[in-house]
Amino acid sequence: MSKRIAGPEIERLIQLLAKVPGLGPRSARRAALHLIKKKEALLIPLGSAMQDAAEKVRVCSTCGNVDTADPCMICTDPRRERSTLIVVEDVSDLWALERAGSMNVRYHVLGGRLSPLDGIGPDDLNIASLVGRVAEGEIKEVILAVNATVEGQTTAHYITDQLAGFDVRITRLAHGVPVGGELDYLDEGTLAAALRARTSL
Amino acid sequence: MSKRIAGPEIERLIQLLAKVPGLGPRSARRAALHLIKKKEALLIPLGSAMQDAAEKVRVCSTCGNVDTADPCMICTDPRRERSTLIVVEDVSDLWALERAGSMNVRYHVLGGRLSPLDGIGPDDLNIASLVGRVAEGEIKEVILAVNATVEGQTTAHYITDQLAGFDVRITRLAHGVPVGGELDYLDEGTLAAALRARTSL
Structure with missing residues (x-):
């Protein structure tokens, strides 16, 4: 706001909400008002959920997933098949594949993709730890x-x-x-790729 | 998520974020991940800003605005002209008019509009308190x-x-x-209204 019209607590809330992806300055104001109106039902629970998450969430030292346990729930799940590993760029990709729910295996989160223009090289990604996991010999397919x-394909070639x-067998989607x-x-x-990879009915 | 893939703290954060206007289930996941990644810069400050706001923000008992002070900063601002009052449906409208910044006056927030279909009658809005403020005699224009x-126009007619x-002179935008x-x-x-209200150049 160009002009101060409310206490600093409200303006700070709006400024921070505007940094949340999906919210801009205008929707941050709308969100802040909604939160203030729904104080008991939303503002207080969301504030404490954020504090909870900040205290308890950590990055899995095995796969790079985020969870409250380290190693994470996926890495320690005994029902998951351990000979296959899915390598993803980001935790959001891991979540997307889990929602698809078609393979009950473990993951490795790179934490990004190779991007020389942005100064992101192999050492900035969790590639060494991937090689380490494969070197243990249990994994048969990556x-x-x-x-x-x-950039994704460059990363795939490098790996x-x-x-x-x-x-180890290396495959792609x-x-x-x-x-x-x-x-x-x-x-x-x-379309060209779909034609090349056509299957018989 | 159909399948539990992360600790309950993360899922709770996603569920609550999905209730924020402007975020849906999918963008709530993206927002939660972003917050977790920016723990120090965003998650912790936003969580404490929410707690701060929950503790300190209240509704102004004079005009219905939200602020950390009651009466609010606008009602107590000595530089504001006190003979004019702008009646708005919601605090967001008050903020929008303040951003326009063209009038340095006080407000009265109705807290909604008359809507018989939704069961909102005059007693559900801050109309009695508006009449009370006008009855004090200081206000010359509403x-x-x-x-x-x-619904807005119905509310205007009722007031x-x-x-x-x-x-008191009653005007509309x-x-x-x-x-x-x-x-x-x-x-x-x-267009018809703009033609009827045309002004000379």
Whole structure:
């Protein structure tokens, strides 16, 4: 706000809310008002949930996931198959794959992708720890579930090189038409890939 | 998430974030991850800002604004002209008018609009306290800055009736073309109102 119209506590709340992804300056004001109106139902519980999370959430030292336990729930889950590892760029990708829920395996979070322009090299990602996990010998397949972007593919190639000396199968996600997607809206690259990888009915 | 993939603290944070206006279930997950990653810079400060606001913010017993002081900063501001009062539906409208910053006066927040279908009658709004403020005799003009909706206009008419016995000028906001707006995108009602209220150059 250009003009101070409320106490500093409210303005600070608005300023911090505006930094939350998905909220801008305008929606931060709307959110702050809503929170203040729903003090008992939302503002107080959300404030304490944030404090709770800040105190208890940590990064899993094995896979890079975030959880309140280290190693995380996924790494210690005895029902997960241990011979396959899915490599993702970010925790959000791990969550997305878990929502899909089609494979009951463990993960390795790189914490980003190789991006020389942004100064992100191999040492900035959790690649050494990935090589270390593979070197233990239990893992037989590494699925590179990185984004289908130039940087994601560069990262995939780099990891493939690093794992060349190990007896491990390295795979990547299939390219193709999204389920429910309409051909008319797809780019040519995806359509060409979907045609090349066509399957028999 | 259909499947539990993280500790209850993280899931609780996501569930509460999803109730913030402007965030849905998907963006709440993204926001939670971002907050966890920016623990020192955002999660902890935002959590304590929320606790601070919950403890200190109250509703102004004079005008219905939210502030850490009661009466609020606007009601107690000695530089504000006291003979004009702007009536708004909600605190967000008060903030919007303050951002416009064109009038240095005080406000009265109704806390909603008359809406028989939703069961909101005159007793659910701060109308009695508005009449009480006008009855004190200091106020010479009441600007009804309610929304230009059917319910807003109904509310304006009701308030006009309630204030009929007092020596006070009652006005409303002008209708017209928004500044920077293109005629092509405006509805007929606004265009007709803008034509009727045309001014000389």
